[in-house]
Amino acid sequence: MHFLKPLAAVASVAALLATPVLAETRVTYKSAKTGSSYYQMGVQIAEAMKAGTGGDIIVTVEESQGSVQNVMEVKARGGDYVFTTPPALVGLAQGGKAMFEGKGDPAFDEIRALFPIPSLTMHFVMSKASGVTDFAGMEGKTILLGKGSFGATEGEKYLGLFGLEGKVNIADVELSGAVAALKNGQIDGFVTAGSYPAPNVIEAAASADVTVLSLTDEQIEASKRARLVIPAGTYAGQDADIVTTSLPVAAFTTTKMDDDTAYELTRTFWEGKAGLGQDAAWWNGVDPALLATVPVRFHPGAQRYYEEAGIALTDDQK
CATH class of the missing domain: 3.40.190.10 (Periplasmic binding protein-like II)
Known part of the structure; x- marks a missing residue:
């Protein structure tokens, strides 16, 4: 019977070693064309997320042809998808208007905001x-x-x-x-x-x-x-x-993303924003007042962060 104890100890060590791998979350961040300022912002956000979460969240920056494409891809993406677009385009997509006329999809109704980025x-x-x-x-x-x-x-x-x-x-x-x-x-x-x-x-x-x-x-x-x-x-x-x-421009995801990931993305962004501003001055124009320019519902995980931070959202944003 004593041989069970060493086996149990080995199992415990194996579980501990496996924990960081299981904890790692991978996110795709889709923003703009390579070489643009918004692509550079994506790279900076990816670095800030890795540093701010100790490597628990790894962000891969993906080139985009523009904001409309970013919104359209919501239909085929999963819970690891984060994208940037002007909030106005989210409203047009959800209403099936303008460039989204005849291209409506229930997936657009599941778009949720995380945080604003430079306008x-x-x-x-x-x-x-x-x-x-x-x-x-x-x-x-x-x-x-x-x-x-x-x-x-x-x-x-x-x-x-x-x-x-x-x-x-x-x-x-x-x-x-x-x-x-x-x-x-x-x-x-x-x-x-x-x-x-x-x-x-x-x-x-x-x-x-x-x-x-x-x-x-x-x-x-x-x-x-x-x-x-x-x-x-x-x-x-x-x-x-x-x-x-x-x-205004903001980062969005969908309800497919779990609450904890959305919370960590939002928390890490705001807590790392001062550092981002030291690296690139365009981040210094971003503050909680910009939340008022995002008339879109926020992800429950993001809402949790804003409540903890004492940053008010409107009823329409919840």
């Missing part, structure tokens, strides 16, 4: 040589909008809203060539959308004298976008705050 921020960057300091001054100038991006679509919308349609020369240049085109005088300015500080705006401000335009309160209201202030000093030569617009 898509509009930048209207003009060379100092152009003399442009407001939107009216853009008339007759050559502007690069880019192609197919949110910034290009939004920029074109603003030209129409502010009486500049047909009065601005649109440059046929890819956004990737904006800074070079600005420096050599091919264009007077460019429009870009991304989290601030935006890398291409940093480059433009550092290598050429530029003015980043501010919008008036009336223009912001007409845009139907959220007001956002880029603090003075964010870009070289920027002595005053820039008032512009933004499109």
Whole structure:
């Protein structure tokens, strides 16, 4: 009978050794194209999750072709799927509207929010040589909008809203060539959308004298976008705050994710956000106030964290 004790001891040791493997949770994080600021954010989040959970949560960053694709993939993904998108797209998907018309699916109703990430921020960057300091001054100038991006679509919308349609020369240049085109005088300015500080705006401000335009309160209201202030000093030569617009973006999952994983993802994000901000300044614009820009129900696991942290959610977010 004594041989049972050594066997029991061996079994106990084996169980202890196996525990870390069983505890490890793997998550796929789908955000944007490789090389974009949002892909870089995904890599930073993956590193923060690994460090903040002691390796219990391993995040794999997956390239995406855009926010619509991220939402559509909810239909085929499991409980390990986290994705980023503007909250407005979740509402459109759940209502079967716009780009989701005729493509509705019950899976969209199971989308739940986790936490906000840096917003898509509009930048209207003009060379100092152009003399442009407001939107009216853009008339007759050559502007690069880019192609197919949110910034290009939004920029074109603003030209129409502010009486500049047909009065601005649109440059046929890819956004990737904006800074070079600005420096050599091919264009007077460019429009870009991304989290601030935006890398291409940093480059433009550092290598050429530029003015980043501010919008008036009336223009912001007409845009139907959220007001956002880029603090003075964010870009070289920027002595005053820039008032512009933004499109909120957040990280989401679905009800397929278990509560503990959603809790750990949310807790680790907020507890590691200060460290993220030291590595990349765009995280410093994220705070609990941004939760108000996410009119989507939050995952029960995320709700548990916010309740513990004393961060209020609205009834519609629960």
